[in-house]
Amino acid sequence: MAASQGRDTPRNAQRPAGYAALHSQFRWEVPQHFNMAQVCSRRWAELQDATKRVAIRAYSSGASDTFYTYSQLQEQANRLSNALAKLGVQRGDRVGIVLPQRFETAVAYMAVLQLGAVAMPLSMLFGPEALEFRLQDSEAVVAICDAGSLPALASVRQTCPQLRAVLGVGLQDADAALLTGPQDARFETVLHAQSAVFALVNTLAEEPAVLIYTSGTTGNPKGALIPHRALIGNLSGFVASQNWFGFDGKKNRSSKAVFWSPADWAWTGGLMDALLPTLYFGRPIVAYHGRFSPQTALELMRDCGVTHTFLFPTALKAMMKAYPGTKSQSVRQQFKLQLDAIMSAGEAVGDAVFGYCEQQLGVRPNEMFGQTEMNYIVGNCNLHYPSKPGSMGMGYPGHRVAVIDEAGNECPVGVPGDVALHRFDVHGQPDPIFFLGYWKNQKATDAKFTGDWCRTGDLAVRDADGYLWYQGRSDDVFKAAGYRIGPGEIENCLVKHPAVINAAVVPKPDPERGALVKAYVVIAPDFIAACADDTGARARLHAQLTLDLQAHVKGQLAPYEYPKEIEFVDSLPMTTTGKVQRRVLRLQEEARARGLAA
Numbered sequence: 107m108a109a110s111q112g113r114d115t116p117r118n119a120q121r122p123a124g125y126a127a128l129h130s131q132f133r134w135e136v137p138q139h140f141n142m143a144q145v146c147s148r149r150w151a152e153l154q155d156a157t158k159r160v161a162i163r164a165y166s167s168g169a170s171d172t173f174y175t176y177s178q179l180q181e182q183a184n185r186l187s188n189a190l191a192k193l194g195v196q197r198g199d200r201v202g203i204v205l206p207q208r209f210e211t212a213v214a215y216m217a218v219l220q221l222g223a224v225a226m227p228l229s230m231l232f233g234p235e236a237l238e239f240r241l242q243d244s245e246a247v248v249a250i251c252d253a254g255s256l257p258a259l260a261s262v263r264q265t266c267p268q269l270r271a272v273l274g275v276g277l278q279d280a281d282a283a284l285l286t287g288p289q290d291a292r293f294e295t296v297l298h299a300q301s302a303v304f305a306l307v308n309t310l311a312e313e314p315a316v317l318i319y320t321s322g323t324t325g326n327p328k329g330a331l332i333p334h335r336a337l338i339g340n341l342s343g344f345v346a347s348q349n350w351f352g353f354d355g356k357k358n359r360s361s362k363a364v365f366w367s368p369a370d371w372a373w374t375g376g377l378m379d380a381l382l383p384t385l386y387f388g389r390p391i392v393a394y395h396g397r398f399s400p401q402t403a404l405e406l407m408r409d410c411g412v413t414h415t416f417l418f419p420t421a422l423k424a425m426m427k428a429y430p431g432t433k434s435q436s437v438r439q440q441f442k443l444q445l446d447a448i449m450s451a452g453e454a455v456g457d458a459v460f461g462y463c464e465q466q467l468g469v470r471p472n473e474m475f476g477q478t479e480m481n482y483i484v485g486n487c488n489l490h491y492p493s494k495p496g497s498m499g500m501g502y503p504g505h506r507v508a509v510i511d512e513a514g515n516e517c518p519v520g521v522p523g524d525v526a527l528h529r530f531d532v533h534g535q536p537d538p539i540f541f542l543g544y545w546k547n548q549k550a551t552d553a554k555f556t557g558d559w560c561r562t563g564d565l566a567v568r569d570a571d572g573y574l575w576y577q578g579r580s581d582d583v584f585k586a587a588g589y590r591i592g593p594g595e596i597e598n599c600l601v602k603h604p605a606v607i608n609a610a611v612v613p614k615p616d617p618e619r620g621a622l623v624k625a626y627v628v629i630a631p632d633f634i635a636a637c638a639d640d641t642g643a644r645a646r647l648h649a650q651l652t653l654d655l656q657a658h659v660k661g662q663l664a665p666y667e668y669p670k671e672i673e674f675v676d677s678l679p680m681t682t683t684g685k686v687q688r689r690v691l692r693l694q695e696e697a698r699a700r701g702l703a704a
């Protein structure tokens with residue numbers, strides 16, 4: 107694949123002048139003692155306006171919203187910290203938090219963190235097996251859940267003997283019957299009985315704060331242990347990707363920044379890129395835990411006056427198909443949106459989604475790239491170095507990011523290699539964003555590093571301006587007839603076709619070519635509606651679409667990139683974080699090939 111094919115970058119161009127200055131002026135300031143809860147809640151709760159300063163706005167579509175202030179957040183967190191301490195939770199102990207976006211979730215994080223314990227986010231979508239694996243692996247001593255997650259949690263109670271107590275938020279009497287352990291209790295009852303005063307444990311910046319399991323896109327999830335200082339490491343990227351998050355003095359927008367993201371607060375994107383940085387800046391974040399739909403998302407942003415957001419590519423793709431906009435009115439006008447910044451990450455954004463944000467949502471998006479282990483390291487900042495559609499941007503200030511080869515040497519412009527982050531910034535200071543290591547897995551931690559470079563396992567090429575262009579995960583990139591294929595580019599091209607909602611490209615084993623390019627495609631409902639109950643018509647639609655999509659890709663990409671085979675499916679296998687699990691499809695192809703050979 108030609109590395110910077112079709113990208114209109116003059117070969118002799120320089121990095122934008124502002125970018126170099128941002129890097130050289132930037133200095134990390136990491137105090138010896140630092141606690142995420144101190145900076146995200148306590149310091150705001152001590153201010154005079156704490157009883158008016160909104161921390162969480164709980165959005166209820168159609169009904170009236172509930173506003174929670176920083177004062178309430180801190181008071182409830184203090185009560186919960188006292189309760190946890192009474193349950194014997196100590197500095198360094200893990201506490202599972204299986205809650206959706208709601209006020210009590212923020213309370214739980216603040217309480218665990220200010221106690222010096224380690225918060226372990228767990229998704230509401232986890233079934234018993236997923237919960238059991240993480241609770242056992244982490245040896246969590248307490249879990250905080252709500253009625254939605256309690257049944258799954260209760261079903262694995264017996265096999266997690268180290269779990270001393272389960273605290274249930276907002277339970278009805280019927281739910282509460284599932285609280286069977288001697289120390290299990292309703293969250294509200296426990297908090298009510300505790301003092302509202304708690305002295306924060308003055309943790310070291312280096313101490314563990316969060317144990318977060320990777321999404322398992324490529325294999326078994328690994329527990330990444332994140333220290334308190336990682337929040338500081340995230341901030342330069344957060345501020346830049348949110349177009350200065352209201353701190354652009356000229357526009358004086360700081361007093362109206364309202365944040366929202368549909369990203370689950372139980373994964374890195376939701377916790378470290380949304381909830382915690384918003385609270386760090388003392389601004390309100392909207393909490394909504396209904397099902398995501400493009401309509402609800404747009405209405406929520408309208409009703410709450412959301413100015414800043416993180417929308418993952420899958421969500422933007424769904425919005426793009428449901429609300430393409432009209433010639434006379436953009437989606438921004440239709441919903442009276444006030445967006446100042448859109449950050450998007452988790453998967454490649456691609457120029458189709460990029461164009462949608464710009465033309466329909468009225469904001470040039472900032473793609474960001476990072477991972478649980480070292481989040482928010484690369485991206486764009488439209489106020490200082492404008493996004494290029496399809497590029498994931500450059501290392502954010504304070505992060506020395508490069509594309510390296512197997513030996514750990516930087517690759518020349520246009521040559522693909524591993525995206526890697528150096529342990530030290532350009533001034534030789536340690537980069538605070540790094541995780542501490544994988545939980546109980548030193549071997550995997552060591553394998554991540556080549557000298558001082560930490561490899562992300564993602565491939566990219568750098569253009570002459572220094573922007574990085576995503577090529578795919580090392581595990582997802584494959585060879586077909588001798589050509590290197592990055593699935594992202596082909597998938598991006600497929601979703602530009604009006605009939606396609608989502609697509610995943612994987613290798614199909616082929617005796618002659620080694621592999622051929624195969625696409626799994628989800629068709630937009632409008633296209634299927636006409637032949638829903640007619641299998642003959644559906645087969646004809648598939649045959650016609652196969653030809654159309656092949657021609658569509660051939661017309662835009664290199665000839666060897668078009669999918670030789672297309673399979674139409676109702677949905678793609680996804681992680682709970684909304685990422686396509688190509689691995690599952692690849693394994694399916696391999697199994698089918700073995701079946702044929704047998």
Ligand SMILES: Nc1ncnc2c1ncn2[C@@H]1O[C@H](COP(=O)(O)OP(=O)(O)OP(=O)(O)O)[C@@H](O)[C@H]1O
Binds near residue numbers: 322474
């Ligand atoms: N802008 C982006 N473009 C392409 N891919 C991205 C982008 N941002 C993040 N990613 C992908 O998401 C990954 C980080 O996701 P996360 O840390 O949640 O775990 P995971 O890598 O999906 O799970 P696992 O390590 O268990 O397979 C990155 O390594 C990268 O593959």
